[in-house]
Amino acid sequence: MDYVIRRVRADEWRELRALRLAALADPVADVAFGETYAAAAGSPDEVWRQRALDGAESARSATFVG
Numbered sequence: 001m002d003y004v005i006r007r008v009r010a011d012e013w014r015e016l017r018a019l020r021l022a023a024l025a026d027p028v029a030d031v032a033f034g035e036t037y038a039a040a041a042g043s044p045d046e047v048w049r050q051r052a053l054d055g056a057e058s059a060r061s062a063t064f065v066g
Contacts, residue, residue: 012065
């Protein structure tokens with residue numbers, strides 16, 4: 001199986017939300033991610049849009065998907 005790791009695109013905020021919520025569903029994920037599933041799931045769409053935009057375009061940090 002081939003994988004491609006790349007920087008998230010700003011328009012992929014829905015996919016980013018689904019991926020992060022799936023990761024946060026693990027009972028010990030809040031230790032690794034510094035956020036709980038409940039807190040993330042309650043975030044409005046604008047938070048997810050901004051998170052994807054930051055991950056796509058920020059010079060200080062990046063979000064990668066694959």
